Amino acid sequence: NFMLTQPHSVSGSPGKTVTISCTRSSGSIASNYVHWYQQRPDSAPTIVIYESQQRPSGVPDRFSGSIDSSSNSASLTISGLKTEDEADYYCQSYDISNGVFGGGTKLTVL
Amino acid sequence: QVQLVESGGGVVQPGGSLRLSCAASGFTFSDYGVHWVRQAPGRGLEWVAFIWYDGSNKYYADPVKGRFTISRDNSKNTIYLQMNSLRAEDTAVYYCARDSSIQLPVWYFHYWGRGTLVTVSS
Numbered sequence: 046n047f048m049l050t051q052p053h054s055v056s057g058s059p060g061k062t063v064t065i066s067c068t069r070s071s072g073s074i075a076s077n078y079v080h081w082y083q084q085r086p087d088s089a090p091t092i093v094i095y096e097s098q099q100r101p102s103g104v105p106d107r108f109s110g111s112i113d114s115s116s117n118s119a120s121l122t123i124s125g126l127k128t129e130d131e132a133d134y135y136c137q138s139y140d141i142s143n144g145v146f147g148g149g150t151k152l153t154v155l
Numbered sequence: 156q157v158q159l160v161e162s163g164g165g166v167v168q169p170g171g172s173l174r175l176s177c178a179a180s181g182f183t184f185s186d187y188g189v190h191w192v193r194q195a196p197g198r199g200l201e202w203v204a205f206i207w208y209d210g211s212n213k214y215y216a217d218p219v220k221g222r223f224t225i226s227r228d229n230s231k232n233t234i235y236l237q238m239n240s241l242r243a244e245d246t247a248v249y250y251c252a253r254d255s256s257i258q259l260p261v262w263y264f265h266y267w268g269r270g271t272l273v274t275v276s277s
Binding site: 078091135 | 190192199200201205214216250262264265267268269270
């Protein structure tokens with residue numbers, strides 16, 4: 046099994062752009078899709094990016110996902126930060142028979 | 156609309172058992188696999204188990220293998236998680252989440268329930 050490592054926390058000011066990384070410990074990041082979830086306090090997670098780059102309907106285009114094979118990592122980028130974006134964000138992938146979540150990143154909008 | 160409602164959580168002593176249920180509605184239940192994901196207090200998300208749309212395949216995370224059993228009753232639109240030999244470290248909110256693809260799993264989740272809290276304590 047592999048692990049997904051995220052920074053514990055990131056922060057940004059309203060209107061700015063932040064990027065959250067998700068590094069895969071072994072195996073290629075490109076071998077399985079990476080998905081991203083937002084979780085606000087006392088709420089269930091909601092998906093904001095699926096299949097590494099796809100945005101569900103209803104998720105603003107300020108949210109985008111990418112893959113970087115050179116660093117074996119995926120990234121979630123949020124542009125035009127809003128106070129409502131303050132939440133925990135989790136990356137997630139899988140192998141043949143296991144789901145894997147990153148440890149989560151707390152986004153603070155200052 | 157798609158709804159997933161978990162139930163069955165509560166307080167149980169170490170070594171005890173509990174069965175969680177996840178009642179589904181708003182979609183053709185027998186077409187989709189369902190996962191359980193848990194979150195310990197103040198901690199991150201942890202994938203727990205998955206059952207295929209027809210129950211033919213079941214997968215478990217290493218920490219629960221041999222203690223937890225996932226099952227489904229397609230006539231009742233319900234998923235179950237039987238949890239035995241519970242430990243303090245199993246304390247968490249347990250969410251059920253529907254796989255996002257018909258039949259063949261894609262291992263991501265557009266739809267989640269609101270969760271049910273399991274507390275393992277003496």
